[in-house]
Amino acid sequence: MSEQIMDAAPSAVDERGSQTTQAGRPAKPAAGEAGRGRKAFDGTLNVFSHAFLVVWGLLTALPLLWVVLSSFKDDAEILGDPWGLPSALRFDNFARAWTHGNIGQYFVNTGIVLAGSLTLTMLLGATAAYALARYKFVGSRLVYFVFVGGMMFPVVLAFVPLFKIVGGVGLRDTLPGLMLIYTAYSLPFTVFFLTAFFRTLPDSIAEAAYIDGCGPFRTFFRVMLPMAKPGLISVGIFNFLGHWNQYLLPVVLITSDEKQVLAQGLANLAISEGYRGDYSRLFAGLTLAMLPVLVVYAVFQRQVQSGLTAGQMK
């Protein structure tokens, strides 16, 4: 019995806990005497493995918690007692960040850009992918490779000409310009992912729709698009996070303060904080920028994790 206790994970010391695995399967019969010494070793390793996991968990969570706690402090507390708890919940920090720190304006700008860019990316990406996945025509492979090839280029390579081109059509320093650019730079991955997805859908359903008198456009919007929902959700989450967090493109294309998006505005706020010394406002701004995505993540974490990792592996 003592052996069993040693085998058990430190958090499950009672011997019944060691009889069944997490999946609820009954434990396999004993390995025999051979591994007795090693098992004691593994027992300590179990403690170690938990220790490692806890340490990394703290390394990840502590900085985030620290920012949230600091956002309720005043400057004296932030500078004098970084590890202490706030003496009062100062919500006016958030109000100051929202109005004087322009975080509110940045939120609105980001929301506007995202509404446009995400809709456009999904619409253009899905239609292009559908056309490439289901129809053979002269040059269809070329078009596919032109789209997918875009993933191989570092975005900074485009900085100089893009700055000029966007300025040339009067879209520099405008939110609609940002929408179009975000969309254009999201197309390679979106087309790539959705083409693969549309190819997995059976032909027979589109054929049946056609026999029932459904035109090609209706077939797409009414039959094929609903069937592609899982793929659309994955790539949608991917693009949502990508556009929400986008930093490179706005840094080059947006210059005036009132047009900036959240990621960019926050970085500038941090720089100006260095001169002004209003630390509580910076931490409040950081918390405001951080919490929405973390809340969405906490609710949909399974979908988000699988969506992002699936995107990586394709």
Next chain:
Amino acid sequence: MRHGKYPLLLAFLLPPLALYGYFVVSPYAQSFLIAMTNWQGLSPAYEFVGFDNFKRMMGDEYVWNALLNNLWLLVLLPLLTIALGLFLATMLNVGGRGGRSTVTGVRGSGLYKVIYFAPQMLSVSIVGVLWAEVYNPRSGLLNSALRALGLDGLAKIWLGDPAYAFWAVLAVMVWANVGFYVVLFGAAMQSVPRDIYEAAALDGASRLTTLVRITVPLLWDTIQVAWVYLAILALDGFALIHVMTRGGPNFSTDVVGLRLYTEAFGDYKWGYASAIGVVMFFVTLSVTVLSLRLTRRERIELS
């Protein structure tokens, strides 16, 4: 079925192709041409100078310094992130040896995964601003923790000291990416049949042996993808460094992307900046091809 496919093809392909061609393909193509000119952004006049920009780059110590920093990142970022990711994923997924020889995940592995993955949700700008505050020499989380532990000597001006700034930034990159690979490797480990791990445990294989001899070979495809992705990330690095240090102090954290940005929008040397971009493209391309080549192995089929 194929009846009337051309209206659909035109309607479905023309708008995305037009947008993509105008804002993505054309800038990339133009940058190769601009790289051959002496264009100074502010004036419209320029002339073709052939490969002069590239020749000048050969003697530009700032570019070499930036490239060297990228190469250090290229070696260290994938190595540290994948090692740590594999280690934590192993602990989470096959770390618990609850009853006798059975192999399971540890308790609370779901919660760990949720926490580890969280930085992946945050933009580089949030990560950068957050860590700049953590590293703050006076009021930062790190130095005040060191002082509280009586290790005052270890408290540094992390981002202000050329000796430490690069390592501080590298640590942030690893911090932000590990969680993603813990989840990715964890998902891959789930597809490895339990019996293999159980057989190894029965045969008395230690956890390190299990990790090196069983997990790594079986997960090789996933590790390869991770390697390539992290290599591309290491060759970029622009955004995080732009937020945290702007390449300083004394260029100790400068990277090629930031060099391009500084030349283009600080000094308006558009021709030279584009040449830097072209070099960056070829370096990225060769590193990708090379790492796919070098890491190719016989694929192990699972049943």
